[in-house]
Amino acid sequence: MVKIFIVLILFTGTSHSIAQIKRIDTDAIKSWLRLETYEISNNGNYVWYRYGSEMIGSTLVLCDLKNGSTHKFDKVSYSKFADNNQYLIFIRNAELNILSLNGGARQTVNNVSPVGYYTTGNWISYNKNDTLYIRNLITGKEKEYILAKSLIFDKSGSLALLKFPNYLKLVDLINQTEKVLTYGHIGTISFDDDGHQVAFLVEKNDTLSIGYYHVGLKNGMYKSINPIVGLQDAYVALNSPLTFSQDGNYLFFNVKAKDGIQNKDSVITAQVDIWNYKDIFLQSQQIIDLSTYKDRTYQAVIATKFTNSKVIQIENDSFELSFPPGNKFAIRNNVFNRSELYWNNVKIPSYQLLSFKTNEICILPINGSCATNIMLSPNEMFVTWFDQYEGAYYSYEISSKKVTEIGADVKHFLVERTMNRTYPIHYGIGGWLKGDESLLIYDKYDSWKVDPRGRKKSCNINKYYGRNNNIEFRLVKSYNEGERKYINRSEILETGFHCDKKNNVFAKADLTQKRLSFFEPKIPGTYYNPIVSEYPIKRSKDKELFILSFQTDSFAPNVCVTTDFKTYNILSDIHPEKQYKWLTAELVNWNIDNNKLGTGILYKPSDFDSLKKYPVIFNYYEYRSYERYKFLAPALSSGELNIPWYVNNGYLVFVPDIFFRVGSTAEDILKTITSAVQILSRRCYIDTSKLGLQGHSFGGFETNLIIANSNLFAAAQESAGIVDPVSWYGDVGFGGRSHAAQYEVGQSNFGATPWDNVDVYLKNSPILKAKDISTPLLIMHNNLDDAVSFKQALQMFTALRRLCKPTWLLQYDGEDHTINQTDNKLDFTIRQQQFFDFYLKDAKKPVWMIESIPASQKGIRSGLSYSL
Numbered sequence: 001m002v003k004i005f006i007v008l009i010l011f012t013g014t015s016h017s018i019a020q021i022k023r024i025d026t027d028a029i030k031s032w033l034r035l036e037t038y039e040i041s042n043n044g045n046y047v048w049y050r051y052g053s054e055m056i057g058s059t060l061v062l063c064d065l066k067n068g069s070t071h072k073f074d075k076v077s078y079s080k081f082a083d084n085n086q087y088l089i090f091i092r093n094a095e096l097n098i099l100s101l102n103g104g105a106r107q108t109v110n111n112v113s114p115v116g117y118y119t120t121g122n123w124i125s126y127n128k129n130d131t132l133y134i135r136n137l138i139t140g141k142e143k144e145y146i147l148a149k150s151l152i153f154d155k156s157g158s159l160a161l162l163k164f165p166n167y168l169k170l171v172d173l174i175n176q177t178e179k180v181l182t183y184g185h186i187g188t189i190s191f192d193d194d195g196h197q198v199a200f201l202v203e204k205n206d207t208l209s210i211g212y213y214h215v216g217l218k219n220g221m222y223k224s225i226n227p228i229v230g231l232q233d234a235y236v237a238l239n240s241p242l243t244f245s246q247d248g249n250y251l252f253f254n255v256k257a258k259d260g261i262q263n264k265d266s267v268i269t270a271q272v273d274i275w276n277y278k279d280i281f282l283q284s285q286q287i288i289d290l291s292t293y294k295d296r297t298y299q300a301v302i303a304t305k306f307t308n309s310k311v312i313q314i315e316n317d318s319f320e321l322s323f324p325p326g327n328k329f330a331i332r333n334n335v336f337n338r339s340e341l342y343w344n345n346v347k348i349p350s351y352q353l354l355s356f357k358t359n360e361i362c363i364l365p366i367n368g369s370c371a372t373n374i375m376l377s378p379n380e381m382f383v384t385w386f387d388q389y390e391g392a393y394y395s396y397e398i399s400s401k402k403v404t405e406i407g408a409d410v411k412h413f414l415v416e417r418t419m420n421r422t423y424p425i426h427y428g429i430g431g432w433l434k435g436d437e438s439l440l441i442y443d444k445y446d447s448w449k450v451d452p453r454g455r456k457k458s459c460n461i462n463k464y465y466g467r468n469n470n471i472e473f474r475l476v477k478s479y480n481e482g483e484r485k486y487i488n489r490s491e492i493l494e495t496g497f498h499c500d501k502k503n504n505v506f507a508k509a510d511l512t513q514k515r516l517s518f519f520e521p522k523i524p525g526t527y528y529n530p531i532v533s534e535y536p537i538k539r540s541k542d543k544e545l546f547i548l549s550f551q552t553d554s555f556a557p558n559v560c561v562t563t564d565f566k567t568y569n570i571l572s573d574i575h576p577e578k579q580y581k582w583l584t585a586e587l588v589n590w591n592i593d594n595n596k597l598g599t600g601i602l603y604k605p606s607d608f609d610s611l612k613k614y615p616v617i618f619n620y621y622e623y624r625s626y627e628r629y630k631f632l633a634p635a636l637s638s639g640e641l642n643i644p645w646y647v648n649n650g651y652l653v654f655v656p657d658i659f660f661r662v663g664s665t666a667e668d669i670l671k672t673i674t675s676a677v678q679i680l681s682r683r684c685y686i687d688t689s690k691l692g693l694q695g696h697s698f699g700g701f702e703t704n705l706i707i708a709n710s711n712l713f714a715a716a717q718e719s720a721g722i723v724d725p726v727s728w729y730g731d732v733g734f735g736g737r738s739h740a741a742q743y744e745v746g747q748s749n750f751g752a753t754p755w756d757n758v759d760v761y762l763k764n765s766p767i768l769k770a771k772d773i774s775t776p777l778l779i780m781h782n783n784l785d786d787a788v789s790f791k792q793a794l795q796m797f798t799a800l801r802r803l804c805k806p807t808w809l810l811q812y813d814g815e816d817h818t819i820n821q822t823d824n825k826l827d828f829t830i831r832q833q834q835f836f837d838f839y840l841k842d843a844k845k846p847v848w849m850i851e852s853i854p855a856s857q858k859g860i861r862s863g864l865s866y867s868l
Contacts, residue, residue, distance in 0.1 A: 022580050024634045024648040026826060031055040032633060033576045035535070035557045040547040043085045044540030046101055047547055049559045050076060051574050060090055062099070063571050065561070071104070073097070080119055083157065087137050089119050096126050098137065107140070109133075121157020123173055134160060134171070145169075154195030159215065161189045161198060168200055170213065181213050192244035197304060199242040199251050208236050210253060212304065234258060234313060237297040244304070246485075247327045250356055251304055254297035255313060280337050280347045284736030301325065301356055312359050322351060326380045329398070330354045333368070339741050341369060353383065353398065364396060365403050373426065378485035379436040382452045386426045391415045393426070393441060395452040404454040412443040412467070430475040432486045433511070440487070445472055447494065449511060461509040462494075463516050470499045473507055476528065479539055479546075487511075495528050495537075502587060502628035504529050506565040519565035525552040526629045527568070533557070533630065551631040553585035554606070577631075582606045583647040587628050588654075590679040592671050599625045600656035600676060603647050608685075615690035615840035616652045616680065617641060618673065618713075621699045622747075624655045636825035637832055638818040639719035639780060641694040649833065650841065654680065658702065662751040666705045666764045677712050690714055690840040693775070694832075695721065697788065697817065698747055704766035704796065707775040715839035717832055719780040720788050720817050723796040724767040726754055733787050770799040776806040778835045780828055782815040808835070808849060830864060 022028065031053050038049035045066055052058035060076035063069075079090040088099040096109040113127035125134045132148035135141070148169075151162045160171045167183045187201030187208070196216040202209060240254035273283045281289075298315035314330050315321060322331040332354060336347040349368030352361050366374065370389040377384065383396040384406070393406045393414065407414060415424035430440035430447050438456070440447045445466030450458045466473045473494040475487075490512070496505040503524035508517040521527060528537040528548045535549035535557060544563055550570065551557040556577050560568040583603045592598040601624065604614075619641045634644040643653045656676050660668035681688045693716040695703040700721020707716045722728050729743050743750040743761075754761045762768060777800065781793030793809055800807040810831060812824045819825045837843035847853075848863025 024580055024645055026636070028576075028580065029054075029634050029636060031576075033556075033574050034633065035549060035559065035572065035574055038535075038538075038547055038549075038559045039079070039081055040538055040540045040545065040561070041081045041085050041101075042083060042541035044543040044545040045085065046081065046088070047559065047561065047571055048079055048081070048088060049572055050079060051572065060092075061572065062088055064101075071099075082119055082124075082137055083121050084137070089124055096124075098124070098135075118151065118153060120153040120155070123153065123157055123160070125151055125153075125160070132162065134173070136173075152189055152191065154191040155193060156195050159191070159195050161191070161200070163189060168202070168211075170198065170215070182211050187239055188242050190242040190244065192248040193246060194248060197244060197248055199244070199253075201236065201238075201240060201242065208238060210236060210242070210251070212251070234298065234300075234316075240297065245325070245327045249304055249327060250301050252299060252301050252325060255300045255311075256297050257317070278346055280335070280344075282732060282736055282738060284732045286736070288736045299325070299330075301330070303356065310359075312354070312356060314354060319352070322374045323376050325356075326376050326378075328356055328380045329376060330356070331364070331374055331376055331383060333374075336368075339737055342741065342745050345369075362401075366394075366396075373429070375429065377436045377439070377452070378432050378434075381436040384429070384439070384452065388424065388426075391424045391426075393429075393450075395454075397453065402453075404452070406439075406452055406454055407441055407448060407450045407458050408454065409458050410441075410443065410448055410450075412445075414441060414443050416444070430487075431477065434486050434488060436486075440475065440492075442474065443467075445470070447473060447475065447492075447509070461492075461511060461516075462507065465507070465516055465518060466496065471496045471505060472499060476537055478537060491515075495530075497529055497531070497626065502625060504532075504629065521566060521568065523550075523552075523568075524629065525550055525555065526631075527560075529626075531626055552629045553603075553631060554582055556631050556633075581648050583632075583644060584608070585628055587625070588676075588679070590675060592675045596659065596671075598656060598672055598675060598679075600654055601625060601628055602680070603643050603653040603655070605647050605650070605652075610685045612685055613687040613690075614650070614652045614685055615687055615692065615836075616654055617646060617692040617694055617836065617840070618654050618656065618676070619643065619694050619699070620656055620658050620673075620702055621695065621697075623657050623659075625657050627655070636822070637829045638820065638825055639696040639828075640699075641696075641717075641832075642829070645829070646833075646836075649837075651836070652686070660749060662749050663757070663760045665749055666709060669702055669705055670709050673706055674710060674712065688712075692716065692836055692840050693718075695719070697721065700788075701748070701766075705764065707773050707777060708766040708769035709772070711774045713775045715778075715836055716775045717778040717780070717835060720782070720785055721779075721792070722748075722788055723765075723792050725750070725761045725765050727795070728789070728792060729754055729761070731789055731791075733785075733789065735786065767795050767799060770796070770803060770805075773800065773803075773805060776835075776839055777808075778832065779807065779809045780812075780819075780832075781809065782812050782817075782819070784814065784816045787817040827862070827864075834864070 033051055033053050036050040036052060036058060040047050047063045048060060050058045050060050058076050060073045060079050062071040073092055075093050077091050081088055086101055088101060090097050094111050096112045098107040111128055118125050122137050123134060124137060125132060130147055132145045133142050145162055148162045148164050151160050153160050158174045160173060162169045163186045168181045168186045170179045170181050182202050184202040184204040189200040191198060198213040200211045202211045234255040234257050237254040237256040243252045275283045298313060299321060300311050300313045302311045303309040314332060319332045319334055322333045331351060333349050333351045336349045337344060351364040351366045351374060353364055354361055364383060366385055370387055371385045372388055374385045381398060386393050395404050395406050415426050427442035430442060432439045438449050438451050441450050446460050446462035448458050449461050462473055473496045476493045476495055479493045491508050491510050494507045496507055498505060504527045506519040526532045527550055537546055537548040539546050545561060547561050549557045550560045550568060556575050558570055558574055559572040560570045562568045583605060586602045588600045588602050590598045632643050635642050646653055656672055658669055658672055680686050691713045693703050693706055693713050696719040700718035703716050703718035704721050704723050725743060728739055731739050733739060742748050750760045752760060779793050779797055781790050783790040797807055797809040812819055815824060819828055834846045838845050844866040847865055847867055850867055853861055853863045
């Protein structure tokens with residue numbers, strides 16, 4: 001274990017690196033080492049982590065935090081600490097390993113099944129040769145169950161349910177007793193949270209039913225639930241999930257509608273689709289969804305006491321769940337078209353509160369046309385929602401039926417008003433306090449403790465520290481809530497993002513507002529920020545010791561532990577970037593105009609020489625500056641620009657934040673890009689004659705807008721971008737849905753229909769300015785693209801071809817909005833770089849850019865070679 005602090009590690013060599021600096025290529029990508037996952041033991045004395053690559057597989061490293069020792073095992077596919085802090089369980093190839101943490105003795109079992117191993121408490125199970133084994137980790141004794149297919153343990157690790165081909169067995173691991181619960185074909189099985197109740201699906205005589213067993217009763221209790229009672233033309237769905245409510249009083253399961261007999265009228269042909277302006281969903285969407293609807297299931301619930309209880313069908317063809325059900329209630333809404341809600345009044349959402357006890361339905365006083373984030377509080381005393389039009393949160397007290405605007409006394413906006421959207425987006429709810437006493441809601445920077453009844457004054461638990469220092473704080477839910485639905489700590493942990501510096505900070509806030517502790521790590525970087533990194537933060541169960549990851553632009557993600565969120569002990573040593581010419585990131589700020597500050601990231605090679613001239617590729621989407629301390633791993637391109645690949649090959653890459661007002665999409669994008677070019681051109685190492693553009697999807701649309709309105713760039717590559725807003729507005733995609741919302745209220749942000757404001761569509765239409773385009777363009781767009789039609793690429797390509805302007809179009813068979821097949825990604829990565837190398841680095845022109853590759857030569861000639 002490398003037991004030193006980050007401040008030292010950043011300047012030391014690593015065991016995974018070598019002195020020779022190599023070029024990033026496909027072999028580098030295959031062998032690139034990545035941190036995969038990690039865990040800390042309950043007592044905080046041990047940590048394991050796994051890292052690996054496509055080429056070598058996964059390696060497991062066990063760290064003893066007490067003495068600093070480490071143990072390494074290769075080819076590991078699964079690993080987990082036993083709950084008792086005494087063992088590490090892992091699978092190596094087909095070998096089960098049980099490693100003692102006290103002394104290092106290791107037991108192994110060969111040829112175990114690649115799936116089906118579980119561990120809880122002092123027990124582990126595994127499958128081998130059609131036999132299931134349950135082993136006691138303490139004594140080493142095990143029992144075999146021939147032909148058992150699978151099992152589940154209860155949470156306490158004292159009971160196990162075993163599925164056999166024709167029966168279900170309950171095993172009491174403590175008292176060493178066994179009981180066959182039922183015979184028949186067994187489907188889904190489940191324990192409640194306390195391990196007192198068991199539910200399972202069983203098929204007998206071609207009839208599927210739900211079985212129930214109560215473990216806690218003296219002689220137990222078995223009951224077969226008749227699922228027909230209370231249902232209308234439905235039956236229990238095969239492989240339905242079975243879930244107990246948290247208090248164990250109710251059982252949730254899924255039902256499937258029976259196939260009804262439909263009477264045909266005078267049908268002349270079945271080859272016609274009938275589109276009606278009153279359709280809730282377009283025919284195109286309905287047709288695509290048909291296969292899904294055929295297998296659709298609906299949630300139902302029944303009380304586990306079963307005394308005169310009937311099944312309540314929560315969902316059906318007309319109603320669906322709005323929020324996960326609780327112990328007493330479920331919130332549901334009528335089925336409506338969410339993407340068209342801003343204009344389509346054919347079906348306005350209505351929300352209902354359904355009582356499991358009485359089966360009564362209460363219509364909730366929610367304005368369905370503008371409500372989002374409908375939630376049921378943990379103790380089920382309130383229903384809350386956000387009103388998009390009013391930009392406010394509301395609560396409905398179930399007992400009094402009173403509606404209250406919550407957080408009305410918060411002086412700062414609780415909605416995002418700087419995003420490129422027509423309607424405000426709320427910052428969100430952080431969580432509820434125990435007993436539904438209050439809840440935490442976010443403004444841009446801080447968390448507010450708010451009374452759901454609106455009686456108590458709202459208080460800023462961060463004491464405005466976030467607002468005063470331009471830091472966005474958000475709760476660390478895994479720490480503050482654990483497995484509960486509410487915040488169970490008086491002092492909460494928050495992760496913070498510094499909007500100016502772009503680094504990660506932490507805070508602990510006292511919910512009584514008596515104390516705020518702020519922690520800024522000594523080395524700036526990303527430690528735990530879900531927006532930037534997928535790596536979690538975990539706390540040991542028995543002590544205040546946290547495991548998380550650390551990364552920067554030039555430091556690959558590595559595992560670290562901390563107790564104070566100021567200093568961090570790095571445990572892993574994963575640094576593939578040290579083998580290559582890597583990159584550094586510089587935050588660049590400039591004035592776009594008098595009212596707006598621009599922000600972007602300039603990526604430069606680690607051997608950057610300010611006396612040289614560098615080509616620069618601009619790469620963008622919307623906001624990207626939060627990636628200042630994100631480590632970008634090399635990869636083949638699926639349509640975007642891989643920044644490490646290009647920096648390693650002699651380019652600078654600039655990633656600006658893109659901001660635009662409603663109806664001013666092209667104008668504001670151009671202001672951002674042209675002002676960025678002006679500020680960068682003042683740097684002597686920028687070759688302003690060798691500037692490139694690259695964007696994918698919405699970034700492709702931005703690329704098309706820029707080249708249609710500017711001649712600053714020597715080359716542009718766009719992937720799956722829009723070129724004609726008018727035709728795309730009337731098209732469908734994303735599963736047959738209308739694109740209208742994208743322009744009226746969505747990402748493109750035009751704020752109007754074409755007939756209400758034709759000018760905004762015309763001035764934001766790259767195809768109408770094709771004659772003005774002088775930048776050579778490489779297009780990548782696939783004919784199976786369900787997001788942006790391939791016809792958009794054809795429009796631009798045929799227009800530029802007609803104008804005799806240099807343009808190329810790459811279309812990959814079998815690919816959608818992005819490229820997924822490895823060979824296709826490799827091909828595109830090579831062609832994309834050849835294109836940029838020719839125009840921005842004066843490299844040779846490949847054959848495919850010089851001469852036609854006929855359709856008859858597809859799969860025979862690639863044209864990737866260079867002419868003599």
